Amino acid sequence: MLLAWRAMTSHDGPVRFGHLDCNSPIASWRFERQVEECAASSPRSIVDIGCGWGELLQRVAARVPGARAHGIDSDVELLERGRAGAAARGIADRVEFVEYRGEDWTEPADLVLSIGAPHAFGTSEDALRELFKLVEPGGRLLFGDGIWNRVPTEADLAAMWPETTVDEWRLLPDLVDVAVAVGFRPLRVEAIEQSEWDDFESQYLADKEVWLLANPGHPKAAEVREAADRHRDWWLRGHRGVLGFAYLTLGRPVD
Numbered sequence: 380m381l382l383a384w385r386a387m388t389s390h391d392g393p394v395r396f397g398h399l400d401c402n403s404p405i406a407s408w409r410f411e412r413q414v415e416e417c418a419a420s421s422p423r424s425i426v427d428i429g430c431g432w433g434e435l436l437q438r439v440a441a442r443v444p445g446a447r448a449h450g451i452d453s454d455v456e457l458l459e460r461g462r463a464g465a466a467a468r469g470i471a472d473r474v475e476f477v478e479y480r481g482e483d484w485t486e487p488a489d490l491v492l493s494i495g496a497p498h499a500f501g502t503s504e505d506a507l508r509e510l511f512k513l514v515e516p517g518g519r520l521l522f523g524d525g526i527w528n529r530v531p532t533e534a535d536l537a538a539m540w541p542e543t544t545v546d547e548w549r550l551l552p553d554l555v556d557v558a559v560a561v562g563f564r565p566l567r568v569e570a571i572e573q574s575e576w577d578d579f580e581s582q583y584l585a586d587k588e589v590w591l592l593a594n595p596g597h598p599k600a601a602e603v604r605e606a607a608d609r610h611r612d613w614w615l616r617g618h619r620g621v622l623g624f625a626y627l628t629l630g631r632p633v634d
Protein backbone atom coordinates (compact mmCIF):
# COMPACT_ATOMS: atom_id res chain seq x y z
CA MET A 380 0.00 0.00 0.00
CA LEU A 381 2.92 2.32 0.82
CA LEU A 382 4.41 2.74 -2.67
CA ALA A 383 1.07 3.39 -4.37
CA TRP A 384 0.31 6.12 -1.86
CA ARG A 385 3.76 7.68 -2.06
CA ALA A 386 3.40 7.96 -5.84
CA MET A 387 0.57 10.45 -5.28
CA THR A 388 2.65 13.58 -5.08
CA SER A 389 1.28 17.08 -4.78
CA HIS A 390 2.54 20.13 -6.69
CA ASP A 391 1.42 22.31 -3.78
CA GLY A 392 3.72 20.80 -1.18
CA PRO A 393 4.92 17.53 0.37
CA VAL A 394 2.50 14.61 0.70
CA ARG A 395 1.44 13.64 4.25
CA PHE A 396 2.76 10.37 5.69
CA GLY A 397 3.78 9.12 2.24
CA HIS A 398 6.86 7.30 3.60
CA LEU A 399 5.12 5.70 6.58
CA ASP A 400 3.37 2.33 6.58
CA CYS A 401 1.49 3.31 9.73
CA ASN A 402 1.49 6.50 11.77
CA SER A 403 3.18 5.24 14.93
CA PRO A 404 6.72 4.11 15.76
CA ILE A 405 7.07 0.36 15.30
CA ALA A 406 9.45 -2.09 13.65
CA SER A 407 7.98 -4.30 10.95
CA TRP A 408 8.69 -7.50 12.94
CA ARG A 409 6.81 -6.12 15.98
CA PHE A 410 3.93 -4.92 13.80
CA GLU A 411 3.67 -8.35 12.18
CA ARG A 412 3.63 -10.06 15.58
CA GLN A 413 0.84 -7.76 16.75
CA VAL A 414 -1.16 -8.53 13.62
CA GLU A 415 -0.68 -12.26 14.22
CA GLU A 416 -1.62 -12.09 17.91
CA CYS A 417 -4.66 -9.90 17.27
CA ALA A 418 -5.86 -12.26 14.53
CA ALA A 419 -5.24 -15.30 16.72
CA SER A 420 -7.77 -13.98 19.24
CA SER A 421 -10.40 -14.57 16.47
CA PRO A 422 -12.43 -11.37 16.95
CA ARG A 423 -15.84 -11.20 15.29
CA SER A 424 -15.81 -7.42 15.63
CA ILE A 425 -12.92 -4.95 15.59
CA VAL A 426 -12.84 -1.21 16.13
CA ASP A 427 -9.82 1.10 15.83
CA ILE A 428 -10.18 4.44 17.61
CA GLY A 429 -7.94 7.10 16.03
CA CYS A 430 -7.13 4.67 13.20
CA GLY A 431 -5.52 7.12 10.75
CA TRP A 432 -5.54 5.04 7.55
CA GLY A 433 -5.87 1.88 9.65
CA GLU A 434 -2.96 -0.22 8.39
CA LEU A 435 -3.12 -2.38 11.53
CA LEU A 436 -6.90 -2.66 11.33
CA GLN A 437 -6.76 -3.68 7.67
CA ARG A 438 -4.04 -6.27 8.18
CA VAL A 439 -5.83 -7.86 11.13
CA ALA A 440 -9.21 -7.83 9.37
CA ALA A 441 -7.64 -9.42 6.27
CA ARG A 442 -6.43 -12.33 8.45
CA VAL A 443 -9.81 -12.94 10.13
CA PRO A 444 -12.37 -13.86 7.46
CA GLY A 445 -15.84 -12.69 8.38
CA ALA A 446 -14.74 -10.19 11.05
CA ARG A 447 -16.49 -6.83 10.78
CA ALA A 448 -14.25 -3.84 11.35
CA HIS A 449 -14.68 -0.11 11.89
CA GLY A 450 -11.90 2.46 11.69
CA ILE A 451 -12.74 5.71 13.46
CA ASP A 452 -10.88 8.95 12.83
CA SER A 453 -11.58 12.65 12.43
CA ASP A 454 -9.18 13.17 9.49
CA VAL A 455 -11.03 12.67 6.21
CA GLU A 456 -7.90 12.48 4.07
CA LEU A 457 -6.48 9.62 6.14
CA LEU A 458 -9.83 7.82 6.10
CA GLU A 459 -9.79 8.00 2.28
CA ARG A 460 -6.38 6.33 2.25
CA GLY A 461 -7.84 3.65 4.54
CA ARG A 462 -10.77 3.04 2.17
CA ALA A 463 -8.40 2.74 -0.79
CA GLY A 464 -6.28 0.22 1.14
CA ALA A 465 -9.30 -1.87 2.15
CA ALA A 466 -10.55 -1.89 -1.46
CA ALA A 467 -7.12 -2.99 -2.71
CA ARG A 468 -7.12 -5.82 -0.17
CA GLY A 469 -10.64 -6.91 -1.17
CA ILE A 470 -12.08 -6.35 2.32
CA ALA A 471 -13.99 -3.10 1.78
CA ASP A 472 -17.32 -4.93 2.21
CA ARG A 473 -16.57 -5.57 5.90
CA VAL A 474 -14.07 -2.83 6.83
CA GLU A 475 -15.67 0.57 7.18
CA PHE A 476 -13.81 3.84 7.75
CA VAL A 477 -15.99 6.29 9.64
CA GLU A 478 -15.45 10.01 10.17
CA TYR A 479 -16.37 10.34 13.83
CA ARG A 480 -14.94 11.59 17.08
CA GLY A 481 -13.30 8.63 18.78
CA GLU A 482 -14.44 9.68 22.25
CA ASP A 483 -18.08 9.56 21.07
CA TRP A 484 -17.99 6.03 19.62
CA THR A 485 -20.10 3.66 21.76
CA GLU A 486 -20.34 0.36 19.84
CA PRO A 487 -18.26 -2.29 21.65
CA ALA A 488 -16.06 -4.85 19.87
CA ASP A 489 -14.19 -8.09 20.64
CA LEU A 490 -10.95 -6.40 19.63
CA VAL A 491 -10.34 -2.69 20.21
CA LEU A 492 -7.25 -1.00 18.78
CA SER A 493 -6.13 2.47 19.77
CA ILE A 494 -2.57 3.46 18.91
CA GLY A 495 -1.17 6.93 19.52
CA ALA A 496 -4.56 8.53 20.05
CA PRO A 497 -5.22 8.81 23.83
CA HIS A 498 -5.57 12.60 23.47
CA ALA A 499 -8.94 11.96 21.78
CA PHE A 500 -10.18 11.09 25.29
CA GLY A 501 -8.02 13.46 27.38
CA THR A 502 -5.29 11.81 29.43
CA SER A 503 -4.01 8.23 29.11
CA GLU A 504 -6.11 7.37 32.19
CA ASP A 505 -9.23 8.80 30.52
CA ALA A 506 -8.44 6.80 27.39
CA LEU A 507 -7.95 3.48 29.19
CA ARG A 508 -11.10 3.98 31.27
CA GLU A 509 -13.25 4.79 28.22
CA LEU A 510 -11.69 2.11 26.02
CA PHE A 511 -12.41 -0.51 28.71
CA LYS A 512 -16.12 0.15 28.15
CA LEU A 513 -15.70 -0.52 24.41
CA VAL A 514 -14.11 -3.96 24.89
CA GLU A 515 -16.60 -6.83 25.06
CA PRO A 516 -16.13 -8.96 28.22
CA GLY A 517 -13.51 -11.59 27.29
CA GLY A 518 -12.15 -9.29 24.55
CA ARG A 519 -8.91 -7.39 24.06
CA LEU A 520 -7.47 -3.92 23.68
CA LEU A 521 -4.20 -3.18 21.91
CA PHE A 522 -3.21 0.23 23.27
CA GLY A 523 -0.26 2.32 22.06
CA ASP A 524 0.90 5.39 23.97
CA GLY A 525 3.98 7.48 24.69
CA ILE A 526 5.94 6.77 27.87
CA TRP A 527 8.85 8.48 29.57
CA ASN A 528 11.99 6.35 29.47
CA ARG A 529 13.09 8.42 32.47
CA VAL A 530 11.47 11.36 34.23
CA PRO A 531 12.36 14.42 32.06
CA THR A 532 14.12 17.44 33.53
CA GLU A 533 12.89 21.00 32.96
CA ALA A 534 15.71 21.40 30.39
CA ASP A 535 14.53 18.22 28.57
CA LEU A 536 10.96 19.53 28.47
CA ALA A 537 12.02 22.96 27.22
CA ALA A 538 13.69 21.35 24.17
CA MET A 539 10.55 19.37 23.22
CA TRP A 540 7.37 20.53 21.52
CA PRO A 541 5.98 23.74 23.03
CA GLU A 542 3.92 23.19 26.21
CA THR A 543 5.09 19.59 26.77
CA THR A 544 4.71 18.84 30.48
CA VAL A 545 5.94 16.00 32.66
CA ASP A 546 2.31 14.95 33.22
CA GLU A 547 1.76 14.28 29.54
CA TRP A 548 3.20 10.74 29.75
CA ARG A 549 4.19 8.35 32.52
CA LEU A 550 6.80 5.68 33.15
CA LEU A 551 5.94 2.24 31.73
CA PRO A 552 5.12 0.57 35.09
CA ASP A 553 2.79 3.43 35.96
CA LEU A 554 0.97 3.19 32.63
CA VAL A 555 0.48 -0.56 33.15
CA ASP A 556 -0.78 0.13 36.70
CA VAL A 557 -3.42 2.46 35.24
CA ALA A 558 -4.57 -0.27 32.83
CA VAL A 559 -4.83 -2.75 35.69
CA ALA A 560 -6.66 -0.22 37.89
CA VAL A 561 -9.40 0.26 35.28
CA GLY A 562 -9.96 -3.52 35.09
CA PHE A 563 -7.66 -4.93 32.40
CA ARG A 564 -5.12 -7.73 32.78
CA PRO A 565 -1.88 -7.26 30.78
CA LEU A 566 -1.23 -9.99 28.19
CA ARG A 567 1.84 -8.36 26.64
CA VAL A 568 3.79 -5.26 27.65
CA GLU A 569 6.35 -3.99 25.15
CA ALA A 570 8.30 -0.76 24.67
CA ILE A 571 9.98 0.16 21.41
CA GLU A 572 13.72 0.48 20.82
CA GLN A 573 15.28 3.85 20.00
CA SER A 574 15.83 2.68 16.40
CA GLU A 575 12.04 2.39 15.99
CA TRP A 576 11.61 6.05 17.01
CA ASP A 577 14.48 7.09 14.73
CA ASP A 578 12.97 5.23 11.77
CA PHE A 579 9.57 6.80 12.46
CA GLU A 580 10.89 10.36 12.70
CA SER A 581 13.11 9.91 9.63
CA GLN A 582 10.23 8.57 7.56
CA TYR A 583 7.91 11.30 8.87
CA LEU A 584 10.43 13.96 7.79
CA ALA A 585 11.20 12.22 4.47
CA ASP A 586 8.01 13.64 2.90
CA LYS A 587 9.35 17.16 3.43
CA GLU A 588 13.01 16.40 2.70
CA VAL A 589 12.38 14.55 -0.57
CA TRP A 590 10.05 17.32 -1.72
CA LEU A 591 12.58 20.02 -0.77
CA LEU A 592 15.29 18.29 -2.81
CA ALA A 593 13.02 18.35 -5.86
CA ASN A 594 11.52 21.83 -5.27
CA PRO A 595 14.23 24.07 -3.73
CA GLY A 596 12.90 27.22 -5.41
CA HIS A 597 9.21 26.61 -4.75
CA PRO A 598 7.39 29.54 -3.03
CA LYS A 599 6.59 27.22 -0.11
CA ALA A 600 10.13 25.83 0.21
CA ALA A 601 11.26 28.20 3.01
CA GLU A 602 8.20 27.37 5.11
CA VAL A 603 8.60 23.61 4.57
CA ARG A 604 12.35 23.78 5.32
CA GLU A 605 11.71 25.70 8.55
CA ALA A 606 9.05 23.20 9.67
CA ALA A 607 11.36 20.24 8.91
CA ASP A 608 14.32 21.83 10.75
CA ARG A 609 12.15 22.65 13.77
CA HIS A 610 10.71 19.13 13.92
CA ARG A 611 14.20 17.58 13.62
CA ASP A 612 15.36 19.74 16.55
CA TRP A 613 12.41 18.61 18.72
CA TRP A 614 13.41 15.04 17.93
CA LEU A 615 17.23 15.08 18.08
CA ARG A 616 17.71 17.78 20.75
CA GLY A 617 14.39 17.22 22.50
CA HIS A 618 12.62 13.93 23.03
CA ARG A 619 15.25 11.51 21.66
CA GLY A 620 16.11 8.97 24.37
CA VAL A 621 13.67 10.48 26.87
CA LEU A 622 10.33 9.75 25.25
CA GLY A 623 9.52 6.15 24.48
CA PHE A 624 6.45 4.39 23.18
CA ALA A 625 4.66 1.38 24.65
CA TYR A 626 2.23 -1.16 23.27
CA LEU A 627 0.02 -2.87 25.82
CA THR A 628 -2.05 -5.91 24.87
CA LEU A 629 -4.79 -5.93 27.50
CA GLY A 630 -7.52 -8.44 28.25
CA ARG A 631 -10.91 -7.64 29.73
CA PRO A 632 -12.10 -10.47 31.98
CA VAL A 633 -15.38 -12.22 31.15
CA ASP A 634 -18.36 -11.09 33.27
Ligand SMILES: C[S@@+](CC[C@H](N)C(=O)[O-])C[C@H]1O[C@@H](n2cnc3c(N)ncnc32)[C@H](O)[C@@H]1O
Binds near residue numbers: 401429430432
Ligand atom coordinates in the same frame (compact mmCIF):
# COMPACT_ATOMS: atom_id res chain seq x y z
C1 LIG B 1 -0.54 9.35 15.91
S1 LIG B 1 -1.93 9.09 14.86
C2 LIG B 1 -2.07 7.33 14.95
C3 LIG B 1 -2.87 6.75 13.81
C4 LIG B 1 -2.99 5.22 13.81
N1 LIG B 1 -3.55 4.72 15.05
C5 LIG B 1 -1.68 4.56 13.50
O1 LIG B 1 -1.04 4.04 14.42
O2 LIG B 1 -1.29 4.54 12.33
C6 LIG B 1 -3.33 9.66 15.82
C7 LIG B 1 -4.64 9.66 15.06
O3 LIG B 1 -5.68 10.05 15.94
C8 LIG B 1 -6.61 10.82 15.22
N2 LIG B 1 -7.43 11.61 16.17
C9 LIG B 1 -7.02 12.59 17.00
N3 LIG B 1 -8.04 13.05 17.75
C10 LIG B 1 -9.14 12.31 17.38
C11 LIG B 1 -10.50 12.29 17.80
N4 LIG B 1 -10.94 13.11 18.77
N5 LIG B 1 -11.34 11.41 17.22
C12 LIG B 1 -10.90 10.57 16.26
N6 LIG B 1 -9.62 10.54 15.82
C13 LIG B 1 -8.75 11.40 16.38
C14 LIG B 1 -5.76 11.66 14.27
O4 LIG B 1 -6.49 12.15 13.16
C15 LIG B 1 -4.69 10.63 13.88
O5 LIG B 1 -5.04 9.94 12.71
